[in-house]
Amino acid sequence: MANTHTVSFTLNGKGVTVDVPARELLIHTLRERLAHTGPHIGCETSHCGACTVDLDGTSVKSCTVLTVQCEGGDMLTVEGLEQGGVLHALQQAFHEEHGLQCGYCTPGMLTRAYRLLKENPNADEQEIRRGLAGNLCRCTGYQNIVKAVQSAARKLAAAPAA
Amino acid sequence: MGDMSELKEREDKLQGVGSSLPRKEDARFIRGQGSYVDDIKLPGMLFGAVVRSPYAHARIKSIDKSKALAAPGVVAVLTADDLKPVNLHWMPTLGGDVQAVLADKKVCFQYQEVAMVLGTDRYAAYDGAALVEVDYEELPAIVDPKQSMAADAPVIREDIQEKKEVGHGPRTHPNHIFTWEAGDKAAADVAFASAPVTVREEILNPRVHPCPLETCGCVASFNKATGHLTVYMTTQAPHLVRTVLAMLSGIAESKIRVVGGDIGGGFGNKVPVYPGYVVAIVASIVTGVPIKWIESRIDNISTTGFARDYHCVGELAADADGRIKGLRFTALADHGAFNSHVSATKLPAGLFSICTGSYAIPNAYARVDAVYTNKAPGGVAYRCSLRVTEAIYLIERMMDVLAQKVGVDKAEIRRRNFVNAEQFPYTTSFGWTLDSGAYHGALEKVLKAVDYEGLRREQAARRADPNSPTLMGIGLSTFTEIVGAGPTKVCDILGIGLFDSCEIRVHPTGGVIARLGTMTQGQGHATTYAQIIATELGLPASDIVVEEGDTDKAPYGAGTWGSRSTPVSGAATAQAARKIKEKAKQIAAHLLEVGEGDLEWEIDRFKVRGNPGQAKTMKEICMAAHTSNIPAGMEQGLNAVSYYDPPNLTFPFGAYLCVVDVDRYTGEVKVRRFYALDDCGTRINPMVIEGQIHGGLTEAFAVAMGQQIPFDENGNHLGNSLMDYFLPTAVETPVWETDHTVTPCPHHPIGAKGVAESPHVGGIPCFSNAVIDAFAHLGVTHMDMPHSAWRVWQQCHALGLDRR
Numbered sequence: 005m006a007n008t009h010t011v012s013f014t015l016n017g018k019g020v021t022v023d024v025p026a027r028e029l030l031i032h033t034l035r036e037r038l039a040h041t042g043p044h045i046g047c048e049t050s051h052c053g054a055c056t057v058d059l060d061g062t063s064v065k066s067c068t069v070l071t072v073q074c075e076g077g078d079m080l081t082v083e084g085l086e087q088g089g090v091l092h093a094l095q096q097a098f099h100e101e102h103g104l105q106c107g108y109c110t111p112g113m114l115t116r117a118y119r120l121l122k123e124n125p126n127a128d129e130q131e132i133r134r135g136l137a138g139n140l141c142r143c144t145g146y147q148n149i150v151k152a153v154q155s156a157a158r159k160l161a162a163a164p165a166a
Numbered sequence: 167m168g169d170m171s172e173l174k175e176r177e178d179k180l181q182g183v184g185s186s187l188p189r190k191e192d193a194r195f196i197r198g199q200g201s202y203v204d205d206i207k208l209p210g211m212l213f214g215a216v217v218r219s220p221y222a223h224a225r226i227k228s229i230d231k232s233k234a235l236a237a238p239g240v241v242a243v244l245t246a247d248d249l250k251p252v253n254l255h256w257m258p259t260l261g262g263d264v265q266a267v268l269a270d271k272k273v274c275f276q277y278q279e280v281a282m283v284l285g286t287d288r289y290a291a292y293d294g295a296a297l298v299e300v301d302y303e304e305l306p307a308i309v310d311p312k313q314s315m316a317a318d319a320p321v322i323r324e325d326i327q328e329k330k331e332v333g334h335g336p337r338t339h340p341n342h343i344f345t346w347e348a349g350d351k352a353a354a355d356v357a358f359a360s361a362p363v364t365v366r367e368e369i370l371n372p373r374v375h376p377c378p379l380e381t382c383g384c385v386a387s388f389n390k391a392t393g394h395l396t397v398y399m400t401t402q403a404p405h406l407v408r409t410v411l412a413m414l415s416g417i418a419e420s421k422i423r424v425v426g427g428d429i430g431g432g433f434g435n436k437v438p439v440y441p442g443y444v445v446a447i448v449a450s451i452v453t454g455v456p457i458k459w460i461e462s463r464i465d466n467i468s469t470t471g472f473a474r475d476y477h478c479v480g481e482l483a484a485d486a487d488g489r490i491k492g493l494r495f496t497a498l499a500d501h502g503a504f505n506s507h508v509s510a511t512k513l514p515a516g517l518f519s520i521c522t523g524s525y526a527i528p529n530a531y532a533r534v535d536a537v538y539t540n541k542a543p544g545g546v547a548y549r550c551s552l553r554v555t556e557a558i559y560l561i562e563r564m565m566d567v568l569a570q571k572v573g574v575d576k577a578e579i580r581r582r583n584f585v586n587a588e589q590f591p592y593t594t595s596f597g598w599t600l601d602s603g604a605y606h607g608a609l610e611k612v613l614k615a616v617d618y619e620g621l622r623r624e625q626a627a628r629r630a631d632p633n634s635p636t637l638m639g640i641g642l643s644t645f646t647e648i649v650g651a652g653p654t655k656v657c658d659i660l661g662i663g664l665f666d667s668c669e670i671r672v673h674p675t676g677g678v679i680a681r682l683g684t685m686t687q688g689q690g691h692a693t694t695y696a697q698i699i700a701t702e703l704g705l706p707a708s709d710i711v712v713e714e715g716d717t718d719k720a721p722y723g724a725g726t727w728g729s730r731s732t733p734v735s736g737a738a739t740a741q742a743a744r745k746i747k748e749k750a751k752q753i754a755a756h757l758l759e760v761g762e763g764d765l766e767w768e769i770d771r772f773k774v775r776g777n778p779g780q781a782k783t784m785k786e787i788c789m790a791a792h793t794s795n796i797p798a799g800m801e802q803g804l805n806a807v808s809y810y811d812p813p814n815l816t817f818p819f820g821a822y823l824c825v826v827d828v829d830r831y832t833g834e835v836k837v838r839r840f841y842a843l844d845d846c847g848t849r850i851n852p853m854v855i856e857g858q859i860h861g862g863l864t865e866a867f868a869v870a871m872g873q874q875i876p877f878d879e880n881g882n883h884l885g886n887s888l889m890d891y892f893l894p895t896a897v898e899t900p901v902w903e904t905d906h907t908v909t910p911c912p913h914h915p916i917g918a919k920g921v922a923e924s925p926h927v928g929g930i931p932c933f934s935n936a937v938i939d940a941f942a943h944l945g946v947t948h949m950d951m952p953h954s955a956w957r958v959w960q961q962c963h964a965l966g967l968d969r970r
Contacts, residue, residue, distance in 0.1 A: 027289070036287070041205040042198020044430065046379045047463040051888035054379055082198035095196040099188055102857045106688030107195030108379045108430030114196065133896040140888070142379050142431045143688045144857060145864030146896040 013077040015040070016084025022071065030066040030074060031055045034081065042082035042111040046140070053139030056112035057081045063119045063138070082111035085118065093156040093163070094118060103152035105143030113139045117153045125161060129154070176769045181708065182701030183916065186853035189693045190712075191686070200428040206385045206398050208456040212241055214446050215291035216465065217281040217298045219273035222309070222540040222881020223320065224302040226271055226280065234283055234297040239290025243298060244449060245281045246270040254448050256325075257414055260406070260438055260659055261514075262333020263343075263505035264325070265543065267441045267448075273302070274322050274503035275542045276881055277468035279441040284449055284457065307540035307881035311477060311500035314341040314537035322503055322538045332505060334514040334536075343505050343536040348519040348596050349493075354483075354531040357492025361483035365567045370950045371556045373475040373500065373541070374873040375467050376548040376865075377893060378687070380430020382470050383460035384443045386450040395451070396423045399443055402432045402685050403508075403725025406659060408717045410439050411447065413660075426715025432687035433865070434547030435471040437508045437727050467886040471507065472875060473548035475500035475541075476534075476556040480564040488572035488579050492529040493595075495521050495560055499536040502543035508727065509546065510657045510664070516552030517815075519596035520648040523561035524605045524819060525583040530595040540881045549865055549926035551649050551728040558645045562931035566642075566938065567947045575622070576939070577613060580644050581606060591912070598648060600817045601919075602909045604845070608821040609644050612843050615905065616823055629943050635831065637967070641824040641936025645928035649920040650733025650816040651724075659724065665811040666730065667721035668738040670699065672746060672804035674792040676785040678703070678710040680739065683723010684731040685715045689922060690854040691731060695739050697850055698916060702743035703750075704770030704784040721807055729818075729920035732850065733911075738810035740915035745806035753790050754782040756797040816911045816919035820844040820928050824936040830967040833959025835871065835937055837900040842929070844904070846921035847911040858922040860902050866929025868894050870937075872952045892952070941965070 008023040015038065022037050034040040034057070046054035048067050055067040058080035085092040094117050097103065104110040113136065120127060120135040127135060132153050133146070141149060181187040194200050231243040246268040249255035256264045269280045281298050285291030306320050313319060321327055321340040331337055334344035358364055384399035395417055401407050404424040412419035429436060446459040461470065476497045483492035497518070501507070509516065515534035522530055546552050569579035584605040585592045592600045612618075618640075625638045654663025667683040680699055684691060696710035714720055723735060747767075754772035755762045758780055765772040773781035782790075790796060791804045825839040842859060849855055872892030876884040885891055910917030930951070937953045938946060944965055949957070962968045 025289070032288070035205075036207075040198070041202075044202065044380065045204065045460075046381075046430075047888045049463065049887050049889055052379060052463075052893075082196075086197060091196070098196050099192040102189065102853050104192060104195055105690070105857060105861060106379070106429060106431040107191070107200045108202065110195045111198040133899075137895040137897045140379065140893050140895060142377065142433070142865070142893065143861045145860035145862075145902060146899050147860045147902055148857060150896065 009072050011071055011075050013074045013079055015079050016081060024071045026072055028071050030069040030071045033071040034066060040081050040083055044108055044111060046108070051140065053116060054109050054112045056116045056139060058115055058119055063116050080115065082114050085114060093159045094153065097152040097156035101148045101152035101155055103144065103149040109139060109141045113141065113149060121157055121160060125157060127157065173769060180700040180704065180706050180770065182697050183848065183850050185697060185851065187693055187697060187707055187851055189690050190696065191690065191692045202380055202428050202430055203383045203385060203398050203400055204460050208385060208387055211385065211456040211458055212284045212286060212453065213288045213291040214282045214284050214449060214457050214459040215288065215295040216279050216442060217283065217295045217300065218277040219269065219280055220276065221273060221302055221304050222276045222307040223305040224273050225305060226269060226273065227301040227303055229281060230299040233299065234294040237294045237297055239286040240283060240294035241286065242284045242453065243281055243294065244268065244445060249448055252448065254414060254444060257439065257444055259504060259506035261505040261507050261509040265441065265504040265506050267444045275540050276883055277465065277542065282445045282449065284453065308341065309539060309541065309877050309879055309881050311498050311537050311539050314539055315339040322540060341538045343501055343538060344514050345533065345535050346515040347533045349531040350529060351531040353529040354492045354494050357529040358483040358494065361491050362486045363484045363572055364481065365564065365571045366479065366481045367564060367567050367948045369478045369480055369560055369563055369948060371474040371476040371478065371559055372874045372951060373472055374548060374869050375472045375875055375891065376433035376435040377467060377891065378431030378433055378435050381461035381463060381466040382436060382440060382442065384446050385456055385458045386447040387456035388450040388454065390454045393417065394421045394423065395447065396425065397447060398425045398427055400429055400436045401426055402436045402687060402727050404685055404715050404717050405683055405722045406662065406724055407439055409660065409662065414444065415447065424717045426685045429685065429687040433549050434473065434727055438471055438506055440470055463888060464886050467875070467891055468883055469542045471547045472542060472544040473550060474556060475545060478556065478560050480560045482564050482568050484568055484572065488568055488574050488582055490525060490527045490583050493522060493527050495532045497534045497556065499534050499545060500539050500541065501536050501545050502541040503538055504543040506543035507546035508659060510651065510659060511661065512656060513552065516546055517648045518553040518557045520554055520598060521557035521561050522594045522596060523558055524585060524644050524646040526585045527595055541877065549862055549923045551647065551923050552651065554648055555927050555930060558927050559931045562643045562645060563934060563948065566935050570942055570947055576642050577609065577618060580609060580642065599814055600646065601814055601911050601913060603646065603817065603819050604907060604909050605644060605819060608819065608843050608845060608907050611905065611907065612821045612823050612841055616839065616841050621825060635829065637828040637830055637940040639826045639828060639936040639940030641932045641934070641939055643822040643928045643932035643935060646817055646819045647924050647927050648815050648817055649729035649923060650812055651728045651730050652812060652815050654811050663811065664724045665809050666723035666734040666738055667807065667809045668735055668742045669721045669807040670742045670746060670805065672788055674789050676705050676709060676788045678705055679713065680710060681713045681720040682735045682739065683721055684726040684735040686726060689726065689731065689858065690851065694850045694854055695736065698736060698739045699743050702740055703747060729923040732918045733816045733914060733920045734810055734812055736918055737812065737915050738808045741810055742806040742808035745808065746804050749804060750784060750787045752800065753787050753796055757782050757790055757795065813913050816914060818844065818846045818919040818921055818924050820924055822928050822932040824932045826936040826940060828937065828940045828958060830962050833955040833962050835953055835958055840900050841903045841905065842925060843906060844921060844924055845907045845909050846924065847909060847914065847919035848917035849906065849908065850918060855921050856904055859904050859925045862922060862925025863902050863929045864894055864899050866926045867900060867933060868892060870930045870933035870951050870953060872954050874952050
């Protein structure tokens with residue numbers, strides 16, 4: 005390949021450095037170079053949200069972010085939600101409320117819901133639906149996803165701050 | 167013994183049939199550890215990018231690969247000429263036709279596969295694809311199927327121009343695929359001639375796409391040393407695909423391994439064998455290294471497995487009270503450029519003849535004419551059980567049309583025509599034997615739950631108010647599904663009967679592995695099949711592992727589509743478990759030194775009748791089966807396999823009601839309420855069933871309210887990315903209210919019928935009926951889908967409703 009660029013960022017709490025061509029998309033770097041296959045490719049046009057990751061405190065669609073834009077960034081993917089062998093409240097709630105079927109949207113959906121609840125811990129049903137509108141699911145009809153996010157929000161509110 | 171709480175505790179511990187057991191498959195998905203095809207990376211793997219036609223119909227004059235081959239990272243470029251020496255430039259389809267693997271001299275639809283560029287990564291491959299120069303001579307395209315059989319229509323398929331038939335009876339035109347008829351035309355005509363009331367409506371099921379969130383793709387890996395081919399792929403039917411690959415490649419079926427892995431949604435899109443898979447396989451055979459091919463979203467919507475495109479005419483004849491005496495339904499089916507969708511040999515129009523629905527209709531006739539057009543191939547897909555969606559849409563719409571003509575309520579017209587509960591099993595005039603049903607009860611339960619009379623009063627008040635900014639519509643759908651294909655005497659694909667299978671191995675400590683011929687794509691098979699076995703064998707579902715999709719491991723089966731998993735493989739599972747239980751009983755009798763007739767089954771053990779202290783638990787029997795302490799002459803082990811050929815299909819049903827408010831100035835439709843009652847017989851996992859219904863209703867909402875794949879007159883796609891193609895978000899999707907009744911299937915071992923397609927089949931007409939009902943008092947009897955604001959506004963405007 006032609007010119008590559010060295011890019012360093014924090015991925016789920018660990019520092020990583022990659023050499024990538026300028027045009028390489030973040031989703032490909034994560035999946036092909038860093039073995040983080042949780043984020044998925046669904047549309048390549050930022051519509052479906054299967055590739056959603058958290059970058060510097062914002063949900064981004066990694067299919068339309070260049071890796072070279074991530075220098076110095078702090079990134080969280082679905083792989084980073086579980087801490088010390090304990091599932092995040094959202095992961096647990098998606099399981100308990102049947103908030104997933106084929107599982108393809110789930111990593112993006114969880115990562116987006118994580119940021120949504122950080123931004124609005126008391127989100128009501130309509131706020132959750134609007135907050136997840138950038139993440140498409142073909143299987144669940146969203147009803148149990150919304151229930152799962154509500155359930156996780158209650159548990160996070162009740163738990164002592166980590 | 168006999169302590170009820172102790173019995174219940176033991177039963178609960180199994181988490182068997184009836185339990186809302188959270189899914190076993192979730193653990194990997196919520197951690198991002200699923201194994202989808204694009205997650206697979208093999209050493210030395212190349213990536214294949216497909217060069218696609220910009221024209222819907224054109225001759226290929228030349229292909230120049232030189233610039234592509236000179237590009238960095240490009241390893242090879244394959245065209246039809248490269249596949250010819252191995253005779254793989256054409257392939258048989260699951261519909262009895264042949265399809266170009268790579269376009270051979272001409273292209274017949276836009277985005278058709280012309281070449282594949284192999285590159286060291288996907289960037290290199292796509293760079294190369296952009297550099298392949300193809301010189302085309304454009305030909306006139308047929309986009310409207312009504313023009314396909316015109317005398318001067320351009321011939322789309324010159325390769326079969328002289329063929330008198332393509333697998334389904336005589337052809338009358340080079341663009342004709344088949345004509346299929348069912349029922350008694352003469353009797354239906356007589357009924358129409360003498361009926362006091364007749365209605366007729368032209369009703370379109372537009373071309374839509376199932377659009378699973380994961381596109382199609384594969385990794386093909388041919389080992390030159392061993393001659394083994396492994397293909398990881400997005401398939402709902404791994405065993406059928408392996409058979410096709412064996413027929414195509416000449417490689418022994420035993421040396422081909424197809425692995426389904428995790429599938430990111432299917433909805434019928436992942437049943438056929440697509441050219442991309444075949445080129446990747448050939449490329450791996452030629453290069454000796456693994457080849458990955460993954461569709462883009464645009465590729466997926468433009469070229470693989472669309473659904474519907476049925477241009478229907480519905481006619482009903484009835485007496486003055488609206489009791490139906492005759493039915494005539496016809497359809498012009500646009501199959502695109504190749505007849506490629508999954509199709510039972512004897513059922514080219516699938517199960518369209520379920521179109522009498524839930525109603526006792528004495529005289530019926532149906533006809534489907536299928537034609538080629540310059541559009542992508544397909545038609546049977548999208549949670550629909552082989553044209554059942556089209557059939558049920560037509561009858562459920564026509565029931566409303568008839569009610570309006572006769573002047574009776576839309577619930578009442580259904581009551582008057584339902585098959586009565588005491589008539590089951592009921593054989594329709596098309597010859598289907600509906601296994602069981604209780605249609606009146608289901609409808610009345612829904613009407614009561616929503617206060618139907620109150621809703622109609624509210625609607626009447628709204629209609630009487632000239633200042634109301636909204637129109638209110640109430641839609642009903644009382645559908646009957648036909649699923650679980652199917653009995654091998656009527657259902658086969660490429661000659662292979664549509665039985666299915668389950669193999670169960672019980673180990674000494676009671677752990678179980680079950681392997682099946684189906685393929686989950688999110689339906690929760692790992693959980694629900696385990697629950698069937700848990701109840702049958704009295705072993706906890708938590709210790710039962712279900713495996714599907716790897717043809718080296720699982721017994722042969724036709725896969726998961728047409729809601730066939732529970733009706734067919736679920737039955738095979740119960741049958742295999744019962745074989746094991748029978749052997750376990752013999753071992754228990756031996757251990758307890760009693761006759762088998764002295765034993766009775768209780769949840770998880772055999773106990774001696776009248777002597778409850780004497781019992782052997784299934785776990786004890788599992789261990790004993792692997793020792794010398796078994797009946798004389800018996801072999802060790804507790805394994806069984808069952809191949810289940812269903813005696814009949816199953817007929818789930820439901821009653822749905824939808825309330826909409828239509829903005830008369832903008833045409834926007836708001837779904838106020840959707841109440842869905844489903845009867846799928848015995849319910850294995852209520853949580854999973856509800857999830858399937860939510861998803862099916864959401865896909866029904868998508869089809870009814872916004873989806874359509876439009877083309878211009880030259881056959882150019884006018885919307886094939888998620889920018890244009892409507893997938894509902896959490897914001898538009900209505901809240902679903904669900905309910906159920908339970909009418910077990912009499913011929914299924916555990917009484918289950920299948921459910922996942924019911925909400926799609928029943929949901930679409932319910933939405934349409936609600937929207938059209940909003941205009942019914944103004945004489946409107948039909949509006950074609952999708953009911954987008956633009957299209958509904960056009961109706962408002964035509965009626966002058968948008969004037970202030």
